[in-house]
Amino acid sequence: MERYCGYLQAGLRSRSHPWANLNNRVLHKAYLDQIDIYYDLEDDLTITSEPKDLRRGEKVFDDCRFHFFLYSIFYLTKSSDQHSILRPPYKKSYALSDALKSKISRYFSAVTEQKPAKIRKQLPENLPSWGKVRIAGGGDRIRTAAGRNPDRERNMSYVRVRYPIYQMISAYLNFFVVRGGSSRCC
Amino acid sequence: MEVLDAANNAVREIFYGRLDLILEFDIPDQRFWGSQFRGKTVLLAVITPCVTSGKDATKTMTTYSQTTTQVVTDLRTISSVIGRVWTRNRWGIIDRSEETSRTEFVPSNMEVFDLNGGDVTD
Numbered sequence: 001m002e003r004y005c006g007y008l009q010a011g012l013r014s015r016s017h018p019w020a021n022l023n024n025r026v027l028h029k030a031y032l033d034q035i036d037i038y039y040d041l042e043d044d045l046t047i048t049s050e051p052k053d054l055r056r057g058e059k060v061f062d063d064c065r066f067h068f069f070l071y072s073i074f075y076l077t078k079s080s081d082q083h084s085i086l087r088p089p090y091k092k093s094y095a096l097s098d099a100l101k102s103k104i105s106r107y108f109s110a111v112t113e114q115k116p117a118k119i120r121k122q123l124p125e126n127l128p129s130w131g132k133v134r135i136a137g138g139g140d141r142i143r144t145a146a147g148r149n150p151d152r153e154r155n156m157s158y159v160r161v162r163y164p165i166y167q168m169i170s171a172y173l174n175f176f177v178v179r180g181g182s183s184r185c186c
Numbered sequence: 187m188e189v190l191d192a193a194n195n196a197v198r199e200i201f202y203g204r205l206d207l208i209l210e211f212d213i214p215d216q217r218f219w220g221s222q223f224r225g226k227t228v229l230l231a232v233i234t235p236c237v238t239s240g241k242d243a244t245k246t247m248t249t250y251s252q253t254t255t256q257v258v259t260d261l262r263t264i265s266s267v268i269g270r271v272w273t274r275n276r277w278g279i280i281d282r283s284e285e286t287s288r289t290e291f292v293p294s295n296m297e298v299f300d301l302n303g304g305d306v307t308d
Binding site for chain 2: 135145
């Protein structure tokens with residue numbers, strides 16, 4: 001939304017009649033969008049559309065490309081074949097704390113149905129981490145809270161999450177099973 | 187394993203939280219991880235959830251004052267960024283997302299993916 005406002009703002013020329021400028025800006029954008037759709041000029045007409053190529057330092061993993069195409073048939077959602085474009089700052093090795101390790105194993109336990117303790121043993125000591133992510137297809141840019149934020153005014157770290165509920169249930173079940181197990185050991 | 191509601195849709199919990207960390211995990215090519223994960227790269231999101239008891243800020247007014255313990259999930263479950271407003275000792279959530287235009291993360295335990303390999307063809 002802020003970017004769209006910035007786009008509208010760039011059309012302001014008159015101090016006495018800024019509204020006319022804004023009206024025309026919106027109207028002309030609509031014209032161009034219509035031409036774009038009618039002649040399928042998405043690649044050639046890039047007025048405000050996102051550049052398709054990755055920018056410097058950005059990365060997409062092939063293995064992370066999701067079968068959105070198949071699902072888009074079922075779910076009729078507008079979707080692309082990739083979801084997340086990772087952006088720097090990139091940290092080659094982020095040391096995993098014990099608490100984080102057990103959370104990661106709980107997640108994998110929910111999706112692979114292996115025991116969390118077994119998964120935990122398979123986890124490495126360090127993992128690479130990324131500071132920012134851009135959701136593909138013109139989505140939002142999100143900055144992790146761990147990455148340093150030069151902009152004190154705005155916080156881009158809070159997100160909306162849609163979580164498959166079964167994962168949540170099994171994650172919590174495992175949590176209690178693990179805790180029960182460890183208390184018996186002690 | 188998937189929980190379905192009356193209309194046969196997968197039940198999903200919506201929650202809001204702070205994205206703390208993005209981790210890149212190259213899973214070793216070992217049988218242990220199963221066909222879904224072995225040899226793949228998984229992007230993990232470490233999130234501190236806000237206590238909003240499943241409310242959807244696009245439908246009702248949603249505020250929170252507490253957060254819970256961090257969770258780890260797939261990065262693709264994140265659908266968009268949200269805004270927050272501090273008022274009356276609580277954070278109000280501004281969610282301008284539209285469900286219809288967002289990509290969705292759907293767990294790949296559907297049979298569609300078993301057509302090209304795995305147990306079905308063996």
